[in-house]
Amino acid sequence: MKIERHQPRKQPVEQRIKNFNEVSYGLTEADAVEEASRCLQCKKPVCVKGCPVEINIPGFIKKIAEKDFASAIKILKDKNVLPGICGRVCPQETQCEGLCILGRKAQPIAIGLLERFAADAEKEKEVPVVPKRKNSPVAVIGSGPAGLTCASELAKNGYPVTIFESLHIPGGVLTYGIPEFRLPKNIVAEEVEFVKKLGVEIFTDMVVGKTLTVEDIRNMGYKAIFIGVGAGLPSFMGIPGENLLGVYSANEFLTRVNLMKAYKFPESDTPIQVGENVAVIGGGNVALDAARSALRLGAKVSVLYRRTEKEMPARREEYENALEEGIEFQFLTQPQRFIGDENGYLKGIEIQKMQLGEPDESGRRRPVPVIGSETIMKFETAIVAIGQKPNPLLTSSMPELKLGSSGIIVVDPETYQTSIEGIFAGGDIITGAATVISAMGAGKKAANSIMRYLENK
Numbered sequence: 001m002k003i004e005r006h007q008p009r010k011q012p013v014e015q016r017i018k019n020f021n022e023v024s025y026g027l028t029e030a031d032a033v034e035e036a037s038r039c040l041q042c043k044k045p046v047c048v049k050g051c052p053v054e055i056n057i058p059g060f061i062k063k064i065a066e067k068d069f070a071s072a073i074k075i076l077k078d079k080n081v082l083p084g085i086c087g088r089v090c091p092q093e094t095q096c097e098g099l100c101i102l103g104r105k106a107q108p109i110a111i112g113l114l115e116r117f118a119a120d121a122e123k124e125k126e127v128p129v130v131p132k133r134k135n136s137p138v139a140v141i142g143s144g145p146a147g148l149t150c151a152s153e154l155a156k157n158g159y160p161v162t163i164f165e166s167l168h169i170p171g172g173v174l175t176y177g178i179p180e181f182r183l184p185k186n187i188v189a190e191e192v193e194f195v196k197k198l199g200v201e202i203f204t205d206m207v208v209g210k211t212l213t214v215e216d217i218r219n220m221g222y223k224a225i226f227i228g229v230g231a232g233l234p235s236f237m238g239i240p241g242e243n244l245l246g247v248y249s250a251n252e253f254l255t256r257v258n259l260m261k262a263y264k265f266p267e268s269d270t271p272i273q274v275g276e277n278v279a280v281i282g283g284g285n286v287a288l289d290a291a292r293s294a295l296r297l298g299a300k301v302s303v304l305y306r307r308t309e310k311e312m313p314a315r316r317e318e319y320e321n322a323l324e325e326g327i328e329f330q331f332l333t334q335p336q337r338f339i340g341d342e343n344g345y346l347k348g349i350e351i352q353k354m355q356l357g358e359p360d361e362s363g364r365r366r367p368v369p370v371i372g373s374e375t376i377m378k379f380e381t382a383i384v385a386i387g388q389k390p391n392p393l394l395t396s397s398m399p400e401l402k403l404g405s406s407g408i409i410v411v412d413p414e415t416y417q418t419s420i421e422g423i424f425a426g427g428d429i430i431t432g433a434a435t436v437i438s439a440m441g442a443g444k445k446a447a448n449s450i451m452r453y454l455e456n457k
Contacts, residue, residue: 003038005107006031017325020180020263020296024088027110032117036065039109042101047111050095052441053149055079057096061114072118074126081152081195082145082440084187085174087116090437091315125190127197131158136454139164139222141208141394144172145436146228146427148195149443150450155198157451164206164217169259172230173428174436176259177251179289181296182318185258209394214423223457224422224450227409228443231428233391236384237281241338246275246346250282250290250385257293274299275380279349281305281335282385283312286433288319290383291327299381301327306334306354306367332356334367336374338382348376388433408432416446417453424450 009025063072076083092112100108143165151161234249256262260270280291283305332354339348353373356365390407402410402419409425426442
């Protein structure tokens with residue numbers, strides 16, 4: 001308790017706002033070893049209960065404290081094949097670190113930073129011995145965190161697995177949604193490569209529901225199917241002017257920047273155009289990712305959020321990074337309409353100030369308009385980041401599939417099996433937009449259910 005929690009080294013603000021390189025450098029070896037020595041090694045580690053994939057947290061931390069980094073990564077990968085990703089983007093503060101016993105009297109162990117350190121320190125990515133291949137091939141639709149986790153769990157237990165991915169690069173939201181400065185794409189590529197070394201085959205450019213159907217996949221001989229296609233359909237506000245040039249969904253904006261490397265145009269094929277003044281509407285991680293990306297493209301950026309800082313769902317760390325970088329936050333602010341010029345380009349946004357009323361179904365106080373507070377602000381670009389929902393492309397091709405509100409797939413909460421026997425689903429497609437680690441937890445549980453299903457068959 002006498003040792004202060006170690007903080008990661010960061011790229012200096014004046015440099016990082018001009019590039020897309022990773023902001024956090026993580027911990028040095030000396031800092032990681034000393035941070036690991038803070039762990040109490042609880043006999044009943046409640047931190048593990050906060051981890052959706054049930055990593056042996058005290059176990060891998062103990063090995064770091066002993067400088068046995070090879071054993072630390074082995075313990076991590078026993079439960080999680082994406083440690084370099086999770087160490088960077090998981091909301092540890094509300095999960096494992098949020099339950100850390102040390103956090104009751106002092107600062108919790110920096111579990112996420114230590115996970116990242118162990119992953120980055122791995123010299124040779126040793127592949128575990130996979131059991132003899134079984135005769136029950138499984139298809140996984142989507143190569144995001146849920147799909148990769150489900151596939152790797154099945155492969156580690158000897159099942160032949162094929163992933164069908166709609167985009168030309170695997171990784172799902174890890175590739176198209178999260179910016180390079182938070183999650184370098186070489187880290188994603190390395191961890192996808194590890195999954196492939198387990199024996200998982202990945203086919204890209206395969207849009208299930210268009211290129212081929214789920215029935216086609218079944219006819220190819222797969223004995224079970226897991227659907228992990230995420231929630232990639234953007235939500236809009238339904239206000240006038242959303243079709244103006246210069247109004248993006250966060251999905252399109254981030255896909256252009258992250259997947260298509262638009263910030264490197266003309267070196268890359270895909271351009272991105274932002275005006276001098278950019279408004280980002282929303283208060284989650286996606287909104288901050290879009291805002292910080294627009295800033296690096298040379299714009300002055302304002303985040304418009306209809307509640308207060310206290311209600312923002314974004315990670316505190318990313319909010320603080322955004323503040324350091326000079327992004328302006330306008331709380332209790334709600335756009336009413338987008339205003340265009342004579343050529344159909346955005347030139348301004350009419351906004352209305354809000355005040356907080358009674359809590360709504362989310363438990364947060366509902367924003368209520370302040371009558372007569374409307375003003376017009378000048379913006380040439382607006383990025384709408386108010387949430388995502390499942391894309392109906394796949395589900396509309398399966399009329400017998402039971403769907404819930406907003407088009408999510410309904411599954412058995414214990415087995416993750418859908419209304420169709422032998423077809424399972426997990427991740428954002430069954431919950432709506434959530435976290436990377438929660439999708440991984442669903443993929444892991446679904447994999448266990450698929451194995452039980454195939455054994456019973």
